[in-house]
Amino acid sequence: xxxxxxxxxxxxxxxxxxxxxxxxxxxxxxxxxxxxxxxxxxxxxxxxxxxxxxxxxxxxxxxxxxxxxxxxxxxxxxxxxxxxxxxxxxxxxxxxxxxxxxxxxxxxxxxxxxxxxxxxxxxxxxxxxxxxxxxxxxxxxxxxxxxxxxxxxxxxxxxxxxxxxxxxxxxxxxxxxxxxxxxxxxxxxxxxxxxxxxxxxxxxxxxxxxxxxxxxxxxxxxxxxxxxxxxxxxxxxxxxxxxxxxxxxxxxxxxxxxxxxxxxxxxxxxxxxxxxx
Amino acid sequence: xxxxxxxxxxxxxxxxxxxxxxxxxxxxxxxxxxxxxxxxxxxxxxxxxxxxxxxxxxxxxxxxxxxxxxxxxxxxxxxxxxxxxxxxxxxxxxxxxxxxxxxxxxxxxxxxxxxxxxxxxxxxxxxxxxxxxxxxxxxxxxxxxxxxxxxxxxxxxxxxxxxxxxxxxxxxxxxxxxxxxxxxxxxxxxxxxxxxxxxxxxxxxxxxxxxxxxxxxxxxxxxxxxxxxxxxxxxxxxxxxxxxxxxxxxxxxxxxxxxxxxxxxxxxxxxxxxxxxxxxxx
Numbered sequence: 001x002x003x004x005x006x007x008x009x010x011x012x013x014x015x016x017x018x019x020x021x022x023x024x025x026x027x028x029x030x031x032x033x034x035x036x037x038x039x040x041x042x043x044x045x046x047x048x049x050x051x052x053x054x055x056x057x058x059x060x061x062x063x064x065x066x067x068x069x070x071x072x073x074x075x076x077x078x079x080x081x082x083x084x085x086x087x088x089x090x091x092x093x094x095x096x097x098x099x100x101x102x103x104x105x106x107x108x109x110x111x112x113x114x115x116x117x118x119x120x121x122x123x124x125x126x127x128x129x130x131x132x133x134x135x136x137x138x139x140x141x142x143x144x145x146x147x148x149x150x151x152x153x154x155x156x157x158x159x160x161x162x163x164x165x166x167x168x169x170x171x172x173x174x175x176x177x178x179x180x181x182x183x184x185x186x187x188x189x190x191x192x193x194x195x196x197x198x199x200x201x202x203x204x205x206x207x208x209x210x211x212x213x214x215x216x217x218x219x220x221x222x223x224x225x226x227x228x229x230x231x232x233x234x235x236x237x238x239x240x241x242x243x244x245x246x247x248x249x250x251x252x253x254x255x256x257x258x259x260x261x262x263x264x265x266x267x268x269x270x271x272x273x274x275x276x277x
Numbered sequence: 278x279x280x281x282x283x284x285x286x287x288x289x290x291x292x293x294x295x296x297x298x299x300x301x302x303x304x305x306x307x308x309x310x311x312x313x314x315x316x317x318x319x320x321x322x323x324x325x326x327x328x329x330x331x332x333x334x335x336x337x338x339x340x341x342x343x344x345x346x347x348x349x350x351x352x353x354x355x356x357x358x359x360x361x362x363x364x365x366x367x368x369x370x371x372x373x374x375x376x377x378x379x380x381x382x383x384x385x386x387x388x389x390x391x392x393x394x395x396x397x398x399x400x401x402x403x404x405x406x407x408x409x410x411x412x413x414x415x416x417x418x419x420x421x422x423x424x425x426x427x428x429x430x431x432x433x434x435x436x437x438x439x440x441x442x443x444x445x446x447x448x449x450x451x452x453x454x455x456x457x458x459x460x461x462x463x464x465x466x467x468x469x470x471x472x473x474x475x476x477x478x479x480x481x482x483x484x485x486x487x488x489x490x491x492x493x494x495x496x497x498x499x500x501x502x503x504x505x506x507x508x509x510x511x512x513x514x515x516x517x518x519x520x521x522x523x524x525x526x527x528x529x530x531x532x533x534x535x536x537x538x539x540x541x542x543x544x545x546x547x548x549x550x551x552x553x554x555x556x557x558x559x
Contacts, residue, residue, distance in 0.1 A: 170379075170381060172377055172379050172381040173381050173383070175351065175377070175381075176375065176377065176381050177398065178351060178369055179349055179350070179351055179369045179373065179375045180369070180371070180394075180395050180398045180399065181368075181369050181370065181371055181398070181399070182398045186398055190383075190394070190397065190398070191383065194383075194385060271385070272385040273385055273426075274384035274385055274426060274427070274428045275426065275428065276425065276426050276428070276429055
């Protein structure tokens with residue numbers, strides 16, 4: 001499960017209470033330096049282990065040789081990074097749209113909520129990765145298959161987070177809207193949606209990491225192009241260095257996509273923040 | 278409404294010169310409870326003239342808030358009729374302004390945007406109301422706070438914003454549901470004095486729900502006491518104080534006498550023996 005490395009970083013960053021901030025205070029410097037120092041130390045230890053232990057590159061390439069491969073063959077890696085990133089992004093956007101839409105349905109229709117919600121939770125218990133090969137049968141080995149699988153595994157956290165956000169609206173505010181003869185649509189655009197935005201973004205942050213996992217799994221089994229394909233292909237030929245390089249690039253792509261979502265969150269926060277402008 | 282004779286005059290006659298703005302006739306509210314139906318309000322009848330400040334006073338659970346919510350069109354009476362300005366209230370209406378116990382401001386909007394919220398909902402042109410919002414904020418002492426967010430304001434200031442928001446679309450009547458009960462005692466006194474001043478300026482018709490006897494006596498032209506089981510109107514009394522009013526009138530022996538009378542009425546309605554406590558408190 002090499003694909004999980006890039007996405008794990010995102011999952012950790014999206015952990016509770018970890019909202020990205022732009023301004024760093026003195027404690028902020030410490031908060032950045034400490035994890036960076038640990039990462040550098042780990043890489044150094046890895047390098048030392050490989051060099052001193054004389055570990056063959058087929059078993060474990062060193063960080064330096066991996067980096068050298070990336071520098072020398074960046075064009076090959078880029079060719080494979082583009083479809084992976086693109087498909088992950090498309091899967092993520094569709095998963096977000098589907099998730100928000102389902103949350104709206106659940107919020108506004110009691111019938112839909114009662115019928116849908118238990119099934120969604122049950123559905124979440126299925127080990128969805130096991131279903132990946134079926135997507136090939138249903139949708140072929142093209143991009144649509146991987147994107148569909150990415151949506152399939154990524155939309156759930158968006159539904160849960162968004163419907164929690166819609167439900168979090170102050171009841172007094174809803175009563176005020178009702179007293180002002182506001183339409184449901186006005187309540188949604190003026191109150192419910194802005195109030196739910198922080199929840200929606202926390203769902204989206206989980207969804208982007210899951211979408212990448214979905215695409216990588218899709219690439220593992222459809223084997224056409226992409227970083228997942230490259231990892232499987234290189235591993236089969238005992239080209240561990242290539243696999244490792246592909247994983248590193250995957251991490252970078254994952255961080256890039258996650259960063260875009262985080263930037264979107266900051267932009268939304270600017271508009272819908274309770275803090276002074 | 279300026280053409281109407283203002284009842285904001287000391288010792289105004291009890292008879293209403295014109296048709297009342299609000300007419301509540303035998304209104305009743307029965308909730309279907311688990312242990313049989315509960316009558317929250319039993320046959321309440323009340324008429325309120327233009328420009329009057331009327332308090333609905335009573336202990337918790339006396340049905341005063343339920344009655345107010347029915348006047349607002351947010352609750353449906355199970356019996357009787359409510360008429361505002363000649364037409365029945367059967368659902369929320371745009372000529373009603375409401376202030377709740379909590380300010381319920383949008384935390385991400387500035388003060389002035391919160392005041393303009395009803396204008397956006399009612400789809401009225403924003404530009405002319407922006408100026409009015411500024412004037413209202415200045416009137417409640419929040420000039421210069423237009424671009425602050427609610428998190429930067431104190432509880433009392435937030436409730437002043439809510440008052441401006443309720444007034445922005447110039448509703449025929451202002452309904453206030455225990456608006457200051459979440460504030461500390463000192464802020465509450467200040468808010469009462471400020472509200473009295475604001476209402477003298479705007480001459481709005483106000484229905485003010487409270488369980489504070491002093492607050493009701495200080496603010497109102499008329500105090501309507503609700504109580505008993507099932508709850509009904511126990512007393513409807515005009516307050517014999519002139520305007521403008523300052524908090525100092527609470528030192529007045531006449532004020533003490535009125536408060537004592539209201540307290541006794543409430544206690545009798547609840548079947549509790551009068552206690553020996555001082556009449557000045559809540």
